[in-house]
Amino acid sequence: xxxxxxxxxxxxxxxxxxxxxxxxxxxxxxxxxxxxxxxxxxxxxxxxxxxxxxxxxxxxxxxxxxxxxxxxxxxxxxxxxxxxxxxxxxxxxxxxxxxxxxxxxxxxxxxxxxxxxxxxxxxxxxxxxxxxxxxxxxxxxxxxxxxxxxxxxxxxxxxxxxxxxxxxxxxxxxxxxxxxxxxxxxxxxxxxxxxxxxxxxxxxxxxxxxxxxxxxxxxxxxxxxxxxxxxxxxxxxx
Amino acid sequence: xxxxxxxxxxxxxxxxxxxxxxxxxxxxxxxxxxxxxxxxxxxxxxxxxxxxxxxxxxxxxxxxxxxxxxxxxxxxxxxxxxxxxxxxxxxxxxxxxxxxxxxxxxxxxxxxxxxxxxxxxxxxxxxxxxxxxxxxxxxxxxxxxxxxxxxxxxxxxxxxxxxxxxxxxxxxxxxxxxxxxxxxxxxxxxxxxxxxxxxxxxxxxxxxxxxxxxxxxxxxxxxxxxxxxxxxxxxxxxxxxxxxxxxxxxxxxxxxxxxxxxxxxxxxxxxxxxxxxxxxxxxxxxxxxxxxxxxxxx
Numbered sequence: 001x002x003x004x005x006x007x008x009x010x011x012x013x014x015x016x017x018x019x020x021x022x023x024x025x026x027x028x029x030x031x032x033x034x035x036x037x038x039x040x041x042x043x044x045x046x047x048x049x050x051x052x053x054x055x056x057x058x059x060x061x062x063x064x065x066x067x068x069x070x071x072x073x074x075x076x077x078x079x080x081x082x083x084x085x086x087x088x089x090x091x092x093x094x095x096x097x098x099x100x101x102x103x104x105x106x107x108x109x110x111x112x113x114x115x116x117x118x119x120x121x122x123x124x125x126x127x128x129x130x131x132x133x134x135x136x137x138x139x140x141x142x143x144x145x146x147x148x149x150x151x152x153x154x155x156x157x158x159x160x161x162x163x164x165x166x167x168x169x170x171x172x173x174x175x176x177x178x179x180x181x182x183x184x185x186x187x188x189x190x191x192x193x194x195x196x197x198x199x200x201x202x203x204x205x206x207x208x209x210x211x212x213x214x215x216x217x218x219x220x221x222x223x224x225x226x227x228x229x230x231x232x233x234x235x236x237x238x
Numbered sequence: 239x240x241x242x243x244x245x246x247x248x249x250x251x252x253x254x255x256x257x258x259x260x261x262x263x264x265x266x267x268x269x270x271x272x273x274x275x276x277x278x279x280x281x282x283x284x285x286x287x288x289x290x291x292x293x294x295x296x297x298x299x300x301x302x303x304x305x306x307x308x309x310x311x312x313x314x315x316x317x318x319x320x321x322x323x324x325x326x327x328x329x330x331x332x333x334x335x336x337x338x339x340x341x342x343x344x345x346x347x348x349x350x351x352x353x354x355x356x357x358x359x360x361x362x363x364x365x366x367x368x369x370x371x372x373x374x375x376x377x378x379x380x381x382x383x384x385x386x387x388x389x390x391x392x393x394x395x396x397x398x399x400x401x402x403x404x405x406x407x408x409x410x411x412x413x414x415x416x417x418x419x420x421x422x423x424x425x426x427x428x429x430x431x432x433x434x435x436x437x438x439x440x441x442x443x444x445x446x447x448x449x450x451x452x453x454x455x456x457x458x459x460x461x462x463x464x465x466x467x468x469x470x471x472x473x474x475x476x477x478x479x480x481x482x483x484x485x486x487x488x489x490x491x492x493x494x495x496x497x498x499x500x501x502x503x504x505x506x507x508x509x510x511x512x513x514x515x516x517x518x519x520x521x522x523x524x525x526x527x528x529x530x531x532x533x534x535x536x
Binding site: 048049050069070071074075079080082086088089090091095098099100102103147151 | 404407408410411413414415417418419420421422423424425426
């Protein structure tokens with residue numbers, strides 16, 4: 001569904017990604033893991049059209065999308081749940097969701113999808129007319145995911161959805177990600193929390209200093225002794 | 239002061255304040271999105287007035303046609319300004335944008351100096367807006383009543399658009415986080431164009447009303463109302479739409495009341511307005527309705 005080929009991104013003289021290639025097959029959860037500054041977020045931002053691609057190709061459903069503006073990429077069926085949630089604090093919960101489905105013309109199913117998001121996140125429904133800035137961190141994360149779902153994406157890019165959440169909430173968020181995937185949404189998950197991500201990912205790539213250094217099915221990587229030592233660390237007893 | 243004069247002055251203040259509000263909206267919308275003080279905004283008043291003068295005088299169009307065209311062309315001019323003078327500098331330091339805005343302002347003023355000459359032209363106020371209403375002992379120019387009414391209608395339409403529609407939501411969100419809005423499938427450039435269009439349409443309407451109130455049209459007529467509207471926007475809290483309205487009305491009332499209560503001060507009216515700007519910036523830079531600005535907004 002998504003194919004990234006030799007993707008290179010540089011911020012000025014600093015090279016953030018030096019030619020990475022990976023694929024996200026339809027219906028799968030693919031995780032992109034690595035330490036802070038490894039290039040995970042840059043990868044997401046390049047796919048979404050937020051940072052210019054220096055070289056390489058990004059192919060989504062047979063179409064090259066590198067160099068296209070973000071709104072174009074969104075309308076092709078890729079939604080982003082950005083790092084740090086980035087909800088619109090001055091808009092209400094409902095308005096955030098409405099904005100998430102900006103390009104849509106299908107009024108009736110649009111309403112249904114809002115109900116659908118409220119079914120997944122009942123707490124958002126209780127607070128639908130509240131300004132989103134007043135939500136707790138966990139609720140904001142749910143809103144960010146719900147907002148991304150409103151465009152009915154074929155591919156959902158999740159950038160650090162567990163960041164800053166309490167362990168119990170992390171589990172809940174990952175559970176929801178799994179459920180969304182079971183309902184048919186393909187997911188590219190970027191995470192620092194490697195343990196939690198590998199538990200739900202079908203396949204995972206490990207990114208280190210802008211290069212892919214390891215890849216494999218989630219459960220397999222989870223058992224990999226090198227990886228356990230390097231990336232999971234204390235997470236073992238988690 | 240007797241009650242009759244007071245009512246008269248209140249109406250005057252309300253009508254002047256409405257004009258400030260109408261023009262201040264454009265400043266505040268653009269600031270909210272781009273953090274730019276669009277110094278060319280005031281000159282749109284002048285452009286609108288000239289288009290009406292030429293339409294009625296030169297081409298003998300009926301006034302509704304000339305006025306309508308003046309407002310529409312002014313709106314489009316605002317969009318062109320953004321395209322030509324601001325968009326290419328979107329990633330440049332903010333000071334470059336500001337310099338570009340001042341250049342755009344000088345350009346418009348001098349363009350009309352060349353096109354229309356420096357001599358003031360009378361404004362062809364349609365009979366519809368002329369005349370005086372007598373009410374008990376109160377004499378009120380019909381225009382002074384029409385200005386607040388027209389303003390109220392236009393502002394109501396604007397607020398409805400901003401609060402109730404998808405583009406309105408996008409506009410509010412863009413003011414907060416331009417990048418994330420683009421991830422929602424919103425063409426942000428188009429939203430910015432729309433903000434300029436709306437602000438400039440209102441300035442166009444304000445320009446016509448202003449020219450009827452002070453019926454002398456010259457290439458520099460937009461400077462003072464532009465600056466006053468800017469003060470109004472700061473007073474209300476720049477970036478805040480309701481604030482622009484509150485600030486405009488307050489400034490208009492203040493100016494008129496100074497003249498009414500302290501006639502000896504009448505000549506200092508502008509000085510009071512600018513003094514007020516300095517005081518707000520010192521004491522409460524966020525204005526009346528402004529939320530506390532984060533570092534990045536300043």
